Amino acid sequence: MKKIALLLFPILLASCGQGNQTATAVLEPMNVMSFNIRYDNPEDSLNNWQYRKDRAANAIRFYDADIVGTQEVLHNQLQDLQQRLPEYGVIGVGREDGKEKGEYSALWYKKERFEVLDSGTFWLSxxxxxxxxxxxxxxxxxxASWAKLKDKISGKECLALNTHLDHVGVVARREGISLILDKVKELGNGMPVVVTGDFNSTPESDVINHITNPEGPEHLTDARTVSPVVYGPAWSFHDFGSIPYEHRPLIDYVFVGNGVKVLKYGVLAETENEAFLSDHAPVLVTVE
Known part of the structure; x- marks a missing residue:
């Protein structure tokens, strides 16, 4: 019996070692994208959604985004993306009636990777x-639309939130972000968090400073500022290339908090035969 036990002991050790390696291997990085897809505007001519919808969906799939915060999504655009991205679930409602009317700040996630524990939408008001x-x-x-997600690979939970701040109201942007930070604290309860969105604010603005100020107890970190790898331009809005290069602003962001580590950051300012993905360039961040 002792001989059998001695023979089995190294096998058990090897099995335990393999189990630890597997546990380490499943802590895979996560790709998070913020993408203002531009609402379906008939006046956009050749930049209209009907000419861009396949490119937009293919970009999400090509860059293997696990979580995607989209802005300016009308209901027909939501349906177009659902048809082209069946592997993604989506959370959000139309902002005008809480159903299908008006733009969504739609939050997408890979169904194979995440389980939705809770989700919802609130108005910035x-x-x-x-x-x-x-x-x-x-x-x-x-x-702002949000979801508590459980990673099926690692078992970890995180809060993802996506929004689009007002383009006119100075008070609305300031108060809107204060509300978002309060909600992140309330909903996340200390769990890792990623916040995506079009904030209609440049990095030096009061709005972004309010989000990232380390003296604020609810502050978040701009992924660009802590990434060891930064790719692409320092702007995200180009209005289908009509804004002179040196005047294009950075107004789209991925913010992180509560222990989320940023590995890579990029602004995807690409074209296909001079055709754009949108009037905004998507922002893609790899985190763990």
Whole structure:
């Protein structure tokens, strides 16, 4: 019996070693994208959505995005992306009625990788739970859609939130981001967090400083500022190439918090035969 036990002991050790290697291997990085796809505007001529929808979907798939925060998504565009990206689930509602009317800040996730534990949408207004409510001096209704996701590979949980701040209202942007930071703290309860969006604010603005100020107890980190690898230009909005290169602003972001480590950051300012993905360049960040 002792001989059998001695023979089995190295096998058990080897099995335990393999198990540890497997546990380490499953902690795979995660690709997070922020992508303002530009609403389906008939006046966009050859830049209209009908000519871009296949490219937009292919870019998401090619860059193997695990989580994608999209902005300016009308319901027909949501359906187009669902048809082209069946491997993704989506969370969000139309901002005008909480159903299908108006733009979505739609949050996409790989169904094979994530289990949705909880999700929802709130309005950036004084009454965030009221569908269609417009906040402060905002020109439009604005929303944030979020999900608590469990990574099926690692078992880890994280909070993902996606938004689009107002393009006119100064107070709406300031108060909107304060509300978002409060909600991230409330919903995330200390779990790792990624926040994507079009913030209509440049890096030196009060809005972005409010988000990233390390003295703020709810602050988040701009992934670009801590990434060891930064690829692409320092801008994200180009208006289908009409803005002179030196005047193009960076207004699209991925923010991280609560222990999320940034590995790579890129702005995907690519074209296909001079045709654009959108009037914004997507931002892609690899984290763990």
């Amino acid at each position: 004084e009454t965030p739970e009221v569908p269609g409510s417009k906040g402060w001096d905002g020109a439009c209704e604005r929303v």
